[in-house]
Amino acid sequence: MKQTARIIPCYAADTSGVCAALYELGGMVAVHDASGVNSTYATHDEPRWEDMHSMIYVSGLTELDAILGNDEKFIADVTAAAADQHPRFIAVCGSPMPMMIGVDFDAVAMEIEQRSGIRTFPLHTNGMRSYPEGASEALLEIAKEYVLTPSEHIPDGVNILGATPLDFGNLQEIESVRAWLTENGFSVVSCFAMGDSLETLAQAGRASVNLVVSYSGYAAAEYLYRQFGVPYVCGVPTGSAFSAVLADALRQASESGKPEYSCTYRGTSGKKIVVIGESICAGSIAAQLGLTGFDACLLCPLPYSDKLLAAGDADASAEACIEQALAEMQPDSVIADPLYRFVLPKGVQHIPLPHYAFSGRCFERKMQNLIGTRFNTWLDGQNADEKRVG
Numbered sequence: 001m002k003q004t005a006r007i008i009p010c011y012a013a014d015t016s017g018v019c020a021a022l023y024e025l026g027g028m029v030a031v032h033d034a035s036g037v038n039s040t041y042a043t044h045d046e047p048r049w050e051d052m053h054s055m056i057y058v059s060g061l062t063e064l065d066a067i068l069g070n071d072e073k074f075i076a077d078v079t080a081a082a083a084d085q086h087p088r089f090i091a092v093c094g095s096p097m098p099m100m101i102g103v104d105f106d107a108v109a110m111e112i113e114q115r116s117g118i119r120t121f122p123l124h125t126n127g128m129r130s131y132p133e134g135a136s137e138a139l140l141e142i143a144k145e146y147v148l149t150p151s152e153h154i155p156d157g158v159n160i161l162g163a164t165p166l167d168f169g170n171l172q173e174i175e176s177v178r179a180w181l182t183e184n185g186f187s188v189v190s191c192f193a194m195g196d197s198l199e200t201l202a203q204a205g206r207a208s209v210n211l212v213v214s215y216s217g218y219a220a221a222e223y224l225y226r227q228f229g230v231p232y233v234c235g236v237p238t239g240s241a242f243s244a245v246l247a248d249a250l251r252q253a254s255e256s257g258k259p260e261y262s263c264t265y266r267g268t269s270g271k272k273i274v275v276i277g278e279s280i281c282a283g284s285i286a287a288q289l290g291l292t293g294f295d296a297c298l299l300c301p302l303p304y305s306d307k308l309l310a311a312g313d314a315d316a317s318a319e320a321c322i323e324q325a326l327a328e329m330q331p332d333s334v335i336a337d338p339l340y341r342f343v344l345p346k347g348v349q350h351i352p353l354p355h356y357a358f359s360g361r362c363f364e365r366k367m368q369n370l371i372g373t374r375f376n377t378w379l380d381g382q383n384a385d386e387k388r389v390g
Helices: 014-022 038-044 063-068 071-085 096-101 105-116 131-146 172-183 215-228 240-256 279-291 319-329 338-343 356-366 374-389
Strands: 028-032 055-058 090-094 120-123 157-161 187-192 209-212 232-234 272-276 295-300 333-336 349-352
Touching: 014 028, 014 038, 014 090, 014 131, 028 071, 038 055, 055 071, 063 096, 071 090, 071 105, 090 105, 090 131, 105 120, 120 131, 131 187, 131 215, 157 172, 157 215, 172 187, 209 215, 209 240, 215 232, 215 279, 232 240, 240 279, 272 279, 272 319, 279 295, 295 319, 319 338, 333 338, 338 349, 338 356
Parallel strands: 028 055, 028 090, 090 120, 157 187, 157 209, 209 232, 272 295, 272 333, 333 349
Antiparallel strands: none
């Protein structure tokens, strides 16, 4: 029964990851799913909806269509909607029911492309996996489809890979990352995928180095490395100490042409702090803490690469496994989404840090911008609150 969650919620599904990754790129995302769930993909898991519309649709899959395998209705509806909306591209993806009845999304995408004349690609979501897997496949597909072979690289040019509100619920964070790069002498070539168009993303191959800010951008980073020789650095400029380390890593990777996994730095002495979250975002927080006198480690409940976990880190996706891992780690404090407080060991200090992919809009007003020295200010405030309570 390890897959059963008694207390904490699950993370946003892979389908939400697709919608978040492609939200701003002018394409149409057609999710094969029952009517009524579009509010989950397009509003509950999407803070941009009130200010920026996107072509995210669900097919309204009925029980009868599922039983009879009526793919024609889905194909015809998507083709008709595309003729009306004129999207730049069409992405089709699935949910649990299409997985159960074996919908062939590769064939569906091919048929839609032939009828509509619009580039259509399949994304193999099933609603049973978490958001980084869907966002990762979507951003990888964009990189494969649209990034042009560069004639030359831009010195100190950087792509930001893996930017979605599911990890950066405070929408000012990515703008702060852009500003931080500029302050450190870099120029932003493109951002996958917040704030830029397909035309801008097409120039990504001209960058000298990629900054991977979440696992959602890791597959695209590996592709750009293999295809165009652009190395990558994994990390988010969280805190003053780690931001300096990350800037140096970007320069070093640009010169050496080899990837750097800066987010895996860990301290080994001081107060024991566990950070729960996505491997690169939460790992960067642990790295900042390790650089400033804490024994910090990462507990990752989401998909990750082995290269993104350091010695002492742990992975645990099921609620029971998370509780067991925390018991074994014996932390003094845990930095995690507010909803994790119900499964923390007794007596452990909880430092709440909302994660949009976990608690959605519940704590939207408390989403933090932790880029650069803002993290130091935030953590000092948390420590001050603890002393007042004590």
